[in-house]
Amino acid sequence: MHVPVNEPLISAEAKAYVNDALDTGWISSSGPSIDRFERTFADYLGVKHAVTTMNGTTALHLALATLDIGPGDEVIVPDFTMIASVAAVLYTGALPVFVDADPETWCMDVSQIEGKITPKTKAIMPVHIYGHPCDMDPVLDLAKRHGLTVVEDAAEAHGAAYNGSTPLTAGGRLCGSMGRINAFSFYANKIITTGEGGMVVTDDDALAARARSLKDLAHSPGKRFWHEELGYNYRMTNLQAAVGLGQLENVASYLAHKKWMAAEYGKRLSKIGGIRLPVTKPWATNVYWMYGIVIEESFGMTRDQFRDALKEKGVDTRDFFYSSATQPMVRKLVGDQGPFPVSQRLGECGLYLPSGLALTQEQIEYVCDAIQQVARAA
Numbered sequence: 001m002h003v004p005v006n007e008p009l010i011s012a013e014a015k016a017y018v019n020d021a022l023d024t025g026w027i028s029s030s031g032p033s034i035d036r037f038e039r040t041f042a043d044y045l046g047v048k049h050a051v052t053t054m055n056g057t058t059a060l061h062l063a064l065a066t067l068d069i070g071p072g073d074e075v076i077v078p079d080f081t082m083i084a085s086v087a088a089v090l091y092t093g094a095l096p097v098f099v100d101a102d103p104e105t106w107c108m109d110v111s112q113i114e115g116k117i118t119p120k121t122k123a124i125m126p127v128h129i130y131g132h133p134c135d136m137d138p139v140l141d142l143a144k145r146h147g148l149t150v151v152e153d154a155a156e157a158h159g160a161a162y163n164g165s166t167p168l169t170a171g172g173r174l175c176g177s178m179g180r181i182n183a184f185s186f187y188a189n190k191i192i193t194t195g196e197g198g199m200v201v202t203d204d205d206a207l208a209a210r211a212r213s214l215k216d217l218a219h220s221p222g223k224r225f226w227h228e229e230l231g232y233n234y235r236m237t238n239l240q241a242a243v244g245l246g247q248l249e250n251v252a253s254y255l256a257h258k259k260w261m262a263a264e265y266g267k268r269l270s271k272i273g274g275i276r277l278p279v280t281k282p283w284a285t286n287v288y289w290m291y292g293i294v295i296e297e298s299f300g301m302t303r304d305q306f307r308d309a310l311k312e313k314g315v316d317t318r319d320f321f322y323s324s325a326t327q328p329m330v331r332k333l334v335g336d337q338g339p340f341p342v343s344q345r346l347g348e349c350g351l352y353l354p355s356g357l358a359l360t361q362e363q364i365e366y367v368c369d370a371i372q373q374v375a376r377a378a
């Protein structure tokens with residue numbers, strides 16, 4: 001058997017909306033699916049505005065550009081994240097200032113943020129890693145006390161909740177609805193996909209209007225093709241929005257599938273020594289975007305050996321992100337800010353198992369049997 005690390009599951013609704021877009025000729029960035037997708041996504045999150053973009057990286061950049069973050073500014077980011085979080089800061093000319101990971105949640109260690117704040121700090125960018133929310137109350141509190149803006153990178157956390165469950169219980173908030181302006185990705189392996197796509201969300205009317213303008217080359221309001229400032233073409237197509245709308249209508253079943261997947265993996269893998277399974281904090285609803293595990297020394301082989309042994313049995317995995325501060329590109333552009341021992345260790349010892357929405361019970365059993373065999377041989 002071959003088990004891919006991710007296989008998307010495209011809904012019948014998505015296919016119907018795409019065909020509708022093709023049949024009616026709405027193939028660029030105007031069209032009914034764009035408006036409906038933005039409205040439905042904003043309502044789902046409980047925020048006022050949602051602005052589509054062409055991918056999650058541009059959504060992050062647009063959020064920062066909308067805030068006028070630029071050269072001379074600093075943005076506090078987790079060291080353990082997908083490089084797009086860091087790249088978005090670098091695109092603006094601002095300096096990413098790294099914080100090590102929390103060894104349990106793998107999100108930024110919020111107790112280390114305050115020590116990184118300087119007079120140049122403008123924003124904090126928490127990332128909800130692999131679908132587990134970052135501990136947001138301390139972040140929001142720090143931001144308030146120091147006059148900083150919170151920009152969530154919620155690319156991996158559609159439907160994840162803080163202080164509550166999904167659907168939301170009293171006092172709970174969804175990831176991507178807590179910062180002042182936040183970003184999502186709809187890449188093929190994300191919980192909601194548009195193929196490639198992204199979204200900026202905010203409750204702030206002025207920021208939403210600015211994001212809309214900047215993502216569409218910043219035409220002057222009363223005079224098209226006249227430009228007071230430099231904008232971007234970050235527009236999503238109506239075809240992509242059609243996919244997103246059809247997927248979003250099925251989000252509850254996708255979240256249920258992820259929850260089921262985590263329970264199935266957890267039940268089988270908890271019996272195997274030397275493998276650290278993902279945690280869910282009492283205040284968190286983890287959506288298990290990816291089911292990550294950490295290979296501990298006691299397992300008897302390295303992560304790389306483990307990954308290769310699984311690969312031989314037909315099981316694809318993906319190594320965790322590498323510490324951002326150790327990336328050659330980051331070293332070259334911002335110098336050495338390390339060490340970040342937790343993040344570094346995660347990059348060396350972590351990987352995620354097949355976690356796609358099309359994953360079957362049979363595949364999960366096969367993966368866990370393969371891990372069992374590898375563990376016995378270790």
Ligand SMILES: *Cc1c(COP(=O)(O)O)cnc(C)c1O
Nearest residue numbers: 055056057082084085155185187
């Ligand atoms: C996927 C992802 C992004 C970027 O999304 P793209 O749509 O691939 O550009 C940003 N941040 C994190 C944490 C991600 O996982």
